[in-house]
Amino acid sequence: MRLRSSHTKADASLERDLARLADGTLDPADRERVQRRVAASPELEARLHEQRRAVAAARSVAQLERAPLALRMEHRILTAHARRRVPVVGLGLASAAGALAWTIVGLGGGQAALTVAEAATIAARPATALVTEPPDDHVTLPRVRAAGLPFPYWEDRFGWHATGTRTDVVGGRTLTTVFYRRGTEHIAYTIVPGDALPPAVGAHTAARAGTILATSMTGGRQVVTWLRQGHTCVLSGRGVPVAALAKLAAWRGHGRIPY
Secondary structure, eight states: OHHHHHHHHHHHHHHHHHHHHHHTOSOHHHHHHHHHHHHTOHHHHHHHHHHHHHHHHHHHHHHHHTSOHHHHHHHHHHHHHHHHSOOOOTHHHHHHHHHHHHHHHHHHSSOTTSOHHHHHGGGGSOOOBOOOOOOTTOOEEEEEEETTEEEEOOHHHHOOEEEEEEEEEETTEEEEEEEEEETTEEEEEEEEOSSOOOOOTTOEEEEETTEEEEEEEETTEEEEEEEETTEEEEEEESSOOHHHHHHHHHOOTTTTSOO
16 A cells, blocks of 8 residues: 555656646756656656646636637637537647647737748848857757747757857847758748747648647748747748658757757
8 A cells, every 4th residue: 555655646746747847837957857757758748748738728718818709709619619520539639729729829919919920031031140069968059048948959860050040029029040051951940939829820730749830831931830838939941841840840859858
């Protein structure tokens, strides 16, 4: 009985850690330990994904309560319609739930004037500062952060070399962008702080490695967007396969990149 009680307490403690990791309140000293456990366990990764969906849904409800009456009525209609449909298993269910929650968050917030398409246009602008190479065995770039989030170091694993960065103020938000190059291919990764942006109109959503990705095309560029701790990330490239962008977007550096 003592062993069972101890096991139950450990499970409860881990569940609390997963919940805090999902909503961004886990102490930094514990975050890396929990992320390593999640990276080594598909089951824990799935549980973390469920926690993040719950957090997104709770935030959606809170913002929906502040939304105009017309938006609340539209949400009720969509919810009623979804209940009448035959349940979808696997990635489709996660994609639909994530897309609905993300749309509500984007429409209900106070900073919805900025769009994914506008954020993606920064990719066409030049870099204004250089990026420092990280020490060996690091998975993030040094001294480049946005909304408290680091940018990934992709060169050793994927061959994408960080060539520069820039900062822009768009729609009242300070957007930070890092540019990467691989051979003749170029991509840009922008982090948009603040309320989540709604996915682009007609965007396709799918789950990959526990992350909901929305893919679209704007200005001749493939665009992939997702959320990290409630902030929108925009990764785009001209002539770069969307599958390659999705692979980069979902990579978590073996649990060492905060999501």
